[in-house]
Amino acid sequence: MDQRLQRRRRAAKKKQKSGLTKLLQDLSPNFRFSTKYAHLACDQLVCLLLPLVGFFRDSARVIKRCTKPDRQEFRRSALAITVGFLIMGFLGFIIKLLHIPITNIIMG
Incomplete structure (x- = not known):
């Protein structure tokens, strides 16, 4: 040892x-x-x-x-990013819609 x-x-x-x-x-x-x-x-x-x-x-x-991505990998990445943007935008829109009546109830 x-x-x-x-x-x-x-x-x-x-x-x-x-x-x-x-x-x-x-x-x-x-x-x-x-x-x-x-x-x-x-x-x-x-x-x-x-x-x-x-x-x-x-x-x-x-x-x-x-390495430079090939066409299929680029399309997959672009699709994933687009779906992510749409989901985040939809969630932000829903939260804003819920926030407006809550603010009116609290303030008014």
Whole structure:
């Protein structure tokens, strides 16, 4: 059991990160500044950039997987959206019709 854990730990150490995350992780502990607030600014910069890097990586993955819909898929989507608009409009109309007499009873 211990040997497996040691192998996993060694394998995890050997994994090299790439891109901006590697750069930011390499730089963050090595910054040495003369003022005590400069290190805080660096930490804030790292905390700001790491989520942005993840966001851009996820966005690139989504764009790579996106495909243009064919005619049948487009028609299905358009029909579903149209039905949704009609249902929401009908519900809003019914609620407005019910609201008018209730308002007249309360106010008058």
